[in-house]
Each structure stands twice: as C-alpha cells, then as structure tokens.
Amino acid sequence: MTVTQRYRWLWKPLVFVAALTPALLMLAGAFGIAGRRLGADPVEALLLTCGKTALNLLCLTLTVTPLSKLARLPQLLRLRRMLGLFAFFYVLLHFTVYLVLDRGLDGAMIVADVAKRPYITLGFVALLLLLPLAATSTQRMMRRLGRRWQSLHRLVYPIAILAVWHYYWQVKRDVTEPLIYAGIVALLLGWRLWHRRRRTPVTSTYGSATAPERT
C-alpha cells in the first residue's frame, strides 16, 4: 500500500470512528441503549462531554503540526482537517444541547446569557470564529483563497484560548482540569512561537495550515 492508500483506507477511517465514538456513546446514553445512562443530570452530562470532546479534538488538531515536524512524519497532516471538523461538530452539538435542552429555546434568556455571562460570551465568540474555518475547509476553498487561507486559519489559535477560558470561567471552584487544558494549549502555541523565532516558519515545509488532501 502506498502512503496515500494507507491513509485513505486505514488511518482516516480509524480516526473517523474514534472521533465519532463519544457522540455514539452519548446517543446510546440518551436513549438507554446497551444499558448506558447519562447519569442524574443528563443535560449537564451532555454539555460537559460535548464541550470536553471538542476541546480534546481542538488540542489534537493543534498537535498535528508540531508532531509531524518532531517525528518527521509529514503525512500526519492528512488527518488534520478531519480532526478540526470533528472539533467543530462537537462545538455545534454542545451549543445545540445548551439552546434546546438546557435553555428550552427561550430566546430572551439566551440573548441575556450571551450578552451578560462572560463565559457564555466567550464560548459564543469561539463558535462564531469557527464558522468561517469550517466553511473554508474544502480543497476548493483552499485553492481559491490561496495565501489568505492560511492567515484565516490562524484564527484557530485565539479560538483555542477562548475555549479554555470559557471552560475555566464556568467551573465553580475546582479549576484543576481547565488549568491542565490551559497548560496544553500554552505548550502547543508556545512551540509555534519558539519555532517561528528560529526563523523557520511553522507551516512552510508542508504548505498550508490544513492538511493538503493529496501531495
């Protein structure tokens, strides 16, 4: 098998199934399939699972470039788009659970939340910033936008910071987990800064900031 074949028929399907698994488990929990339950506060469980899965996938997306460089595995970049889109998928699920199940589509309350609750404002801004990235994730848009595509997709850095901040601010007292995420994001973004300082642009070797489909 060539590298391209291996990625198309093995690695990509594997990553796809792995990234979809949390959603399938939540679905099973919501409908009591295979004895699974979402626990005493199912809405909270869904919010937390969607949010943390989105954050995990966002961190993984940001790990691809450093890892491909450090491990000298440029082909890893082929997985990055899928990871990023799955992060977006879980953010949308997270937002939908909040709108429909938690706030019962109460428009006035949702507007007040977004305007008045700093942590909700942060999460909402992160979601808005993700929209253009998801919309321009196709091969065609990459070609059409050219160099501007890369600048646009650097938005993922502030998005990651907003996402961790959003988590940190809504925790009641025990901030251990948000701080762990903050450390991971700091490491991933710090590596990029350090790399740039060494005057080797992070993305130059392998082209643009999203995995090219074919190389």
Added chain:
Amino acid sequence: MGAAALGAVGVAGTAAGKAMPEATALAKLRAPRNARFVADETQTSFEDITSYNNFYEFGTGKADPQRNAQALRTRPWSVTIGGEAGVTGRYTLEDILKPHALEERVYRMRCVERWSMVIPWVGFPLADLLRRFQPTSKAKYVAFTTLHDPRQMPGQRAGWLEWPYVEGLRIDEAMHPLTLLAVGLYGRVLPNQNGAPLRLVVPWKYGFKGIKSIVAIHFTERQPPTSWNLAAPDEYGFYANVNPAVDHPRWSQASERRIGASLFSATRPTLPFNGYAADVAGLYRSMDLRRWF
C-alpha cells in the same frame, strides 16, 4: 420508633454501609409523614439522591462523595452546643436526638448550580432542638460547623474551601418551622454522602446552606462567617435565598434542571424562595434581596 432508637439502629446502618450504599444496607427509620410539609411532586429516586452530591469534603466530582464517604465513622458522634445560650456543652448524638419525634417531609432542594431534586427527608424541626438550650436575647444568629478530619475526609487535604465547612442562619430563620435537622431520607438512616449523621435542610435557600455532618452549633450575636461566602463573596451571599430574579454573576438563576427528569423536560422555571414564598417571604419583608443575596 423515634429518634431515641436511631442511635442504636444507626450502628448497624453504618457498619453495613461499608459496602455499596444500597438502600437495604441502611437501617430503617420509622417516621410518620407530616402532611403539612409534602411537596406534591415526583420524588427524585434514591439512587440519584445518593449518587449525585456536592460534599467537597469527599471530592469535587458529583460521584466522589458516594465513593469516598463510605468509611466515615458516624458513631460515636458528638455535637458541641455553645455561645449565647443558657445550656451549653458537648453532647453525644444520642442525647441530641433523644427527645425528638422523627417525621418525614418531602422538600424541594435547589442547588446554586441550577439543578434541583425532590427529597423525602426524615428529621425534626431545628427550632425544637435550639429551644432546649435556651438561647439568650443576645442569640441573633446560629452558626454550624462540619467535622474537620482530613484522614476521614480526603477532600479536606485540598484547598478548594477553608476547612472546616461553616454555615449560619439568622435566629428567626433557624427557628422557622420549615427548617429541618435531617437524620435520614427515604425512610432510612442518612447515607454518609448526604451528610450523616446530622445535617441541616433549609428548603427555601440554595443547597450549600444545608451543612452536613454537623459537629457544632453555636449561638452568636454577630453574623457568623459562611464557607462559600468566604470563598467567593461576590457570588455567594450569607442569605442565599433561592431567587430567580437575582442571578449568580456567572449564570442565570431563572430556571433549573430537575434531576431524574427526561432529557427533554428537565428544565423548569425556578420559583421565588424555591416555592416556599408563602411561608418565608415575611422574614425578609424590609430587605433589598438584590443586596442581601
């Protein structure tokens, strides 16, 4: 069987409670239901009430208290009564409970985190206990303290809150007929994760006012410090009355999620004073509830 027997049967309860805290492992308590204090709503299941807890002495996760509280020794247990009262001293739990007839009351409980339950408590009015110790005219407040024992309470080795946990009520709140000292739920001895052997229940206030595993009750002239207020004074007030019109700085308190309800009907509006306004609104008649949150 009243409170007098609780001391004896409770021993069996805690011994058996070392295994999984299934309802059957806890000793039964006979307590007639007091019809005047029964919320006419679907009761939250025993499983949810005993597996979804905030009891930071045993960890900050909702499942931590059930997992980590089983080794807590609730016998022997003593409670110190002190401060502005005619009778003070250290009493065994049996002495504390002996004169009181237990009753069952079904109360709503609203957590400051926006979830709620309906719980059939077994207990007796706090007022009946307080009167025995003859509070003086200087007793304007009542202060409560939780056990401080990091060997038994692993959460106390972390600095999430200042330990021991402390809470307080104004004397008129403490003497109100709704205010309950609970020793059980669902007709059985209180599981450790729910605050055994003795906990406070103030149904019109946010759940964190319901201090657990009480070892001291003091009558004071000044408003006593309270744990969540010390930790974040702009977020948690001394009064902490359930109020849909006064938001937590970080989230709205206008609605709540009922634990155990279906995924699509969990969210419901929060009621002023958690639905007990007719009984308690008079306590706060001249107060600005936005200021005294």
